[in-house]
Amino acid sequence: MSKKKLTPAIIKLVLGCIALAVAVIFAVMLGRFLNGEIPVKSPYRSGSLLFRYVFWLALSGIAALLLLGLGLREMIKSSKFNGMAKANGIELKEEKSHRLQDFFKKIGHGFVNFFKAIGREAKDIVMTFIHGDWKTKISYLVMGFGCFARGQILRGILFLLFEIVFIGYMVIQGGYWLSMLPSLGINEQLTNQYDPVTDSYIKVPGDNSFKILLYGVLTIFFIIAFLYTWRVNIKQNRIAEEILKSGKKLRSGKQDLHSLVDDQFHKTLLALPMTGIVIFTVMPIVFMILVAFTGYDGAHNGMNKLFHWEGLTHFNEILNWSSGTKSYSATFGEILVWTLIWAVFATFSNYFLGILVAMGINKKGIKLKKLWRTVLVMTIAIPQFISLMFVSKMFAKDGLINLFLLNHNIIQLGGELPFWEDPVWARVTVIIINIWIGIPYLMLIATGILMNIPADLYESAKIDGASGWKQFSKITLPYMLFITGPYLLTSFIGNMNNFNVIFLLTGGGPTNAAGSSAAGNAGYTDLLITWLYKITMGEEAKYYMASVIGIMVFVVVGVIALIVYNVLPSVKNEEDFQ
Amino acid sequence: MSKQDITYGTQKRHMGMRAAKTLSNTAVYIILAVISVIWLIPFVFIVLESFRCECHYQVGYIIPQKWGFTNYIELFQKTDFPKWYLNTFIIALFTAVIQTFIVLCMSYTLSRFRFKMRKALMQFMLILGFFPGMLTMIILYRVLKDIGLTQEHAVPGLILVYVASSGMGYYVSKGFFDTIPKSLDEAARIDGATRAQVLFRIILPLAKPIVIYTILTAFMAPWGDFVFAKYISFGASAGMNVAVGLNSFLSLDQIMNKYTLFCAGGVVVAIPVVILFLCLQRYYVEGVTGGAVKG
Numbered sequence: 001m002s003k004k005k006l007t008p009a010i011i012k013l014v015l016g017c018i019a020l021a022v023a024v025i026f027a028v029m030l031g032r033f034l035n036g037e038i039p040v041k042s043p044y045r046s047g048s049l050l051f052r053y054v055f056w057l058a059l060s061g062i063a064a065l066l067l068l069g070l071g072l073r074e075m076i077k078s079s080k081f082n083g084m085a086k087a088n089g090i091e092l093k094e095e096k097s098h099r100l101q102d103f104f105k106k107i108g109h110g111f112v113n114f115f116k117a118i119g120r121e122a123k124d125i126v127m128t129f130i131h132g133d134w135k136t137k138i139s140y141l142v143m144g145f146g147c148f149a150r151g152q153i154l155r156g157i158l159f160l161l162f163e164i165v166f167i168g169y170m171v172i173q174g175g176y177w178l179s180m181l182p183s184l185g186i187n188e189q190l191t192n193q194y195d196p197v198t199d200s201y202i203k204v205p206g207d208n209s210f211k212i213l214l215y216g217v218l219t220i221f222f223i224i225a226f227l228y229t230w231r232v233n234i235k236q237n238r239i240a241e242e243i244l245k246s247g248k249k250l251r252s253g254k255q256d257l258h259s260l261v262d263d264q265f266h267k268t269l270l271a272l273p274m275t276g277i278v279i280f281t282v283m284p285i286v287f288m289i290l291v292a293f294t295g296y297d298g299a300h301n302g303m304n305k306l307f308h309w310e311g312l313t314h315f316n317e318i319l320n321w322s323s324g325t326k327s328y329s330a331t332f333g334e335i336l337v338w339t340l341i342w343a344v345f346a347t348f349s350n351y352f353l354g355i356l357v358a359m360g361i362n363k364k365g366i367k368l369k370k371l372w373r374t375v376l377v378m379t380i381a382i383p384q385f386i387s388l389m390f391v392s393k394m395f396a397k398d399g400l401i402n403l404f405l406l407n408h409n410i411i412q413l414g415g416e417l418p419f420w421e422d423p424v425w426a427r428v429t430v431i432i433i434n435i436w437i438g439i440p441y442l443m444l445i446a447t448g449i450l451m452n453i454p455a456d457l458y459e460s461a462k463i464d465g466a467s468g469w470k471q472f473s474k475i476t477l478p479y480m481l482f483i484t485g486p487y488l489l490t491s492f493i494g495n496m497n498n499f500n501v502i503f504l505l506t507g508g509g510p511t512n513a514a515g516s517s518a519a520g521n522a523g524y525t526d527l528l529i530t531w532l533y534k535i536t537m538g539e540e541a542k543y544y545m546a547s548v549i550g551i552m553v554f555v556v557v558g559v560i561a562l563i564v565y566n567v568l569p570s571v572k573n574e575e576d577f578q
Numbered sequence: 579m580s581k582q583d584i585t586y587g588t589q590k591r592h593m594g595m596r597a598a599k600t601l602s603n604t605a606v607y608i609i610l611a612v613i614s615v616i617w618l619i620p621f622v623f624i625v626l627e628s629f630r631c632e633c634h635y636q637v638g639y640i641i642p643q644k645w646g647f648t649n650y651i652e653l654f655q656k657t658d659f660p661k662w663y664l665n666t667f668i669i670a671l672f673t674a675v676i677q678t679f680i681v682l683c684m685s686y687t688l689s690r691f692r693f694k695m696r697k698a699l700m701q702f703m704l705i706l707g708f709f710p711g712m713l714t715m716i717i718l719y720r721v722l723k724d725i726g727l728t729q730e731h732a733v734p735g736l737i738l739v740y741v742a743s744s745g746m747g748y749y750v751s752k753g754f755f756d757t758i759p760k761s762l763d764e765a766a767r768i769d770g771a772t773r774a775q776v777l778f779r780i781i782l783p784l785a786k787p788i789v790i791y792t793i794l795t796a797f798m799a800p801w802g803d804f805v806f807a808k809y810i811s812f813g814a815s816a817g818m819n820v821a822v823g824l825n826s827f828l829s830l831d832q833i834m835n836k837y838t839l840f841c842a843g844g845v846v847v848a849i850p851v852v853i854l855f856l857c858l859q860r861y862y863v864e865g866v867t868g869g870a871v872k873g
Contacts, residue, residue: 210720214717214721258772261772261773261774262772262773262774263773265691265772265773265774265777266687266691266693266773268774269683269684269686269687270683270684270687272679272680272683273680273681273683273684273744273745274745276680276741276742276743276744276745277703277706277742277743277745277746279742280714280718280738280739280742280743281706281711281714281742281743281746282706284713284714284717284718285706285709285713285714287717288713288714288716288717291716291717357610357613360606360609360610361610363603363606365599365603366603366606366607366610372610372613372614374856374859375614375617375618376613376614376617377855377856377859377862377863378852378855378856379617379618379621380855380862381798381848381851381852381854381855381856382621382848382851382852383798383801383802383820383821383847383848383851384802385802385804385821385824385825386624386824386844386847386848387620387621389824389825389828389840389844390620390623390624390840390841390844391620392828393636393828393833393837394620394623396636398636399636400623400636400637400638400640402638403636403637403638404638404639405638406638407638407639436616436617440617441866444863444866444867445866445867447867448863448866448867448868449867493708497710499712499804499805500802500804500805503804503805504804504825528710529710529712532710532712532713533712533805536715536716543716546713546716547713547716550709550710550712550713553708553709553710554708554709554710557708558705558708561708
């Protein structure tokens, strides 16, 4: 394609790199500032300085992401590869200049549509009641009555059973949990109460905040499910009436069952997986989000001591800057910056080095391809915890490497290399070991994709006299980026939450030498996710803090994903692969 | 220029190119050799350390001074390792079966059916994935504890936790199902097959590679899981898996007597997994590359 198109891309890339550099500078400044290496004259100034650093860091970071993304996108579009992609029927979507705007519009439309839908439903419910016959009308109170009356016994039984169970549960249990939810318990457990019957001191159990919150959430889910079922029940009455009016027959119970393996088969298939997800993921997440607004911790575990709603206090604790020791906001800022730095390095170093290794193995004239590949693949097979723990001990102060160097008098006693003791050493070592862990995967992925690049692209490039580097930057890299864009995003998010590598290598350490001035016992290599773990396992076990951090992780990941999805060219159209 | 000169010139150029090629190939060979050594060395070390009998703590040399199987014997006779091994094996077996079933249900449905909430469902699960899974651990632990599925009885609890949310990992196999032409389904439907028959008679036989990939990854994951197993077994040795158990060998108070035992345990864990993996390597590679391409 023409060169004209490439220049704006290059300008954007260059600007993006500059923005990235600025962002890194501010990140470093911020880190130094948080470490207290930049002297602050007054506490008032400290807040504004922090604000300034964070502001510029965010601004330059977003600018870098946007510019680099757009630049890459344009480069890919203008490179030779695009023509080939078109020939293969994959077409890059025409660039929409207002994709982010569109996104916000979509959210707006979503809201409007949501309320419209509620209005429609309400209208439908009322209209069905007015126009429906007496069978339908009774169904409003006794679910499934219409089904019984019209001969659909199976459906009727299911509806009625559900209603009975629901009412029974609400009367016996649900009402209590729901009524306690606003206070999370009133009666504290009493110890050392005199019991005249047995003439001894006993414990009198009080309310249990944990159970109230848990069952309160469950009850709310149950109510929503009931409302939905009630609505379905009414809709079915209307549909049944319409079918009968048009002179057709209703489905029998047998036909209903048969449809579950035929045209309603997806419901059968989804039933089990979705139940698992709702019970073990959705409800726990809702619960944990609510915990962020309470005072649930190790001391106030709900049983021995009640906890209560505390509103936004804990969010304040993390977001409002305070420079004191053990302040969560300072520690949070520091760890967030390191988490992002780690994720960038871990993702991109693996990515590019993995591609290079794959290219080396795939190079024409290289023999024993299978051997090289098997050596690397074998390291994937060995469970990660073994290699991580072993390597962690290998680099320890009294580990293989230091002892070996001592034995050969390369270093002196007391002069051991501080792989895990020095913050900078630890961070660099972690990143390098992660390369060792990650390259085999990337090699596998890249090999598969490299083999798919049509050879005639390279042939024609050679005839045009393109050098090896040019071939790489103009054909291989754009192709790889185009195909693996979504993968890069997922692996970035995966690295942000890479618990195993950090925890098994360093345990988050080294911790601050000056008697751990970081909150939650955080160390220099702690990611947000390992910090979260430490907070829940520590003596104080501040579950609410862990929950706030979890929500923060969600926000950060969500923002990054949003930007990337809206900027990167995507091949995610599922129908393309048919 | 005479004709001879031209031939000479091209010859020279050819020779130059060939020389350059040999040179670059040699460089690649050297790099690959170095990489292979770096990647294999730690594993060679583990094996060598596991046969070292003169002492149980870390030393500064690699070749053992006294060879023997004492570490392995001690591992199986004096520690809870056999129990951990059995635990992990049971967990892996159940997880592999149930998780494969769930993932296939989910991915097949999302790939083949076009129902009303489909897109919304997929987006919802994508967003759900942004939450760190560890957060749910806090409440799951307390609930499982109330039911009595933690500490010594952690095995069923762990299976439940691994399996329950596995439906969210449908991406790779959905990508595979997307590549099976829909015309196959339609032809069978015209012949009168129900949806269920289409799945069991036509799609599943074609999906063998992805089924094997799913079983393999589901089986391997519990061998490496650390954090969930640690949380749920919570210090009770009888409920640990190999990762948590062997990690306890490296704690400050045990490492002096158990370091070489850890290496022996690592070897015992790795061997069956590696053999299984190498046998099924083809399917794994297919799954990983396919998954990355289709996101």
